[in-house]
Amino acid sequence: MPSGKEIRNKIKSVENTRKITKAMEMVAASKMRKAQDRMRAARPYGEKIRRVAGHLSHALSEYRHPFLNARESVKNVGLICVTSDKGLCGGLNSNVLRLALANMKDWQAAGQGLQVTAIGNKGLGFMQRAGADIVSQVTGLGDRPHLEKLIGPVKVQLDAYIKGEIDVLYICYTRFVNTMKQEPVIEQLLPLSDDKIVKGSNKWDYIYEPDAKSVVDNLLVRYVEALIYQSVAENMASEQSARMVAMKSASDNAKNVIGELKLVYNKARQAAITKELSEIVSGAAAV
Numbered sequence: 001m002p003s004g005k006e007i008r009n010k011i012k013s014v015e016n017t018r019k020i021t022k023a024m025e026m027v028a029a030s031k032m033r034k035a036q037d038r039m040r041a042a043r044p045y046g047e048k049i050r051r052v053a054g055h056l057s058h059a060l061s062e063y064r065h066p067f068l069n070a071r072e073s074v075k076n077v078g079l080i081c082v083t084s085d086k087g088l089c090g091g092l093n094s095n096v097l098r099l100a101l102a103n104m105k106d107w108q109a110a111g112q113g114l115q116v117t118a119i120g121n122k123g124l125g126f127m128q129r130a131g132a133d134i135v136s137q138v139t140g141l142g143d144r145p146h147l148e149k150l151i152g153p154v155k156v157q158l159d160a161y162i163k164g165e166i167d168v169l170y171i172c173y174t175r176f177v178n179t180m181k182q183e184p185v186i187e188q189l190l191p192l193s194d195d196k197i198v199k200g201s202n203k204w205d206y207i208y209e210p211d212a213k214s215v216v217d218n219l220l221v222r223y224v225e226a227l228i229y230q231s232v233a234e235n236m237a238s239e240q241s242a243r244m245v246a247m248k249s250a251s252d253n254a255k256n257v258i259g260e261l262k263l264v265y266n267k268a269r270q271a272a273i274t275k276e277l278s279e280i281v282s283g284a285a286a287v
Helices: 006-055 092-109 121-130 147-163 213-285
Strands: 076-082 113-119 134-138 168-178 181-190
Touching: 006 213, 076 092, 076 147, 076 213, 092 113, 092 121, 092 168, 092 181, 092 213, 113 121, 113 147, 113 181, 121 134, 134 147, 147 168, 147 213, 168 213, 181 213
Parallel strands: 076 113, 076 168, 113 134
Antiparallel strands: 168 181
């Protein structure tokens, strides 16, 4: 049995760890509420631009944007992988990266090429270890998504799709369900499918200024950027929720460990007292 001093040092160490995890839990809870508010605030804009894009894409126009045209065969795939920059958030990153890796193996087995855009430090490190072709990256986004930081790396994939270097573009991220549940998902960004574009109930007709190509090109690019921004916002809200739950679990476990160590310490102290009393009684009996 370890000595009382060793047990006291271990109890003190676990108590210090518990203070850290408790503080991180409270910080994550505060950031989680702000991240959820930002995520919900972005939804009305995303829904409105989705509806406008749907009306324009199905309007009476001879011009059809490349984002709406599906390729006959898929030879190359683009993937945008969204993860967090920091750890200590449970299985959040490992779950989404496991999903991305499973799809990457399927594409590789089908003989399809792959190029990756990594958003977040964890995803970047994983893709580098996996030997993926990383064409663009962005890290250090902080606690809130910044569209100006996302546009550059994402534009690399959009331009590759327009040039025909990739035939389909996916985004992999963690969708926020509620505080206790976040699910990894992979969705097709390009070509835009009917579930992403809301169809109008009738054929719309517009007068374009300066022309249909300029208007539709700019609108659909902004729409895809809005989808990616919403995905990053969802991932950040999921990150803070997962970190809060993980730190709460760590604090509770530390509390249980402290209780068990105190029990061991009391037993060791009682054993030492009993031993001393036995020695005293034995010495008195000998005299």
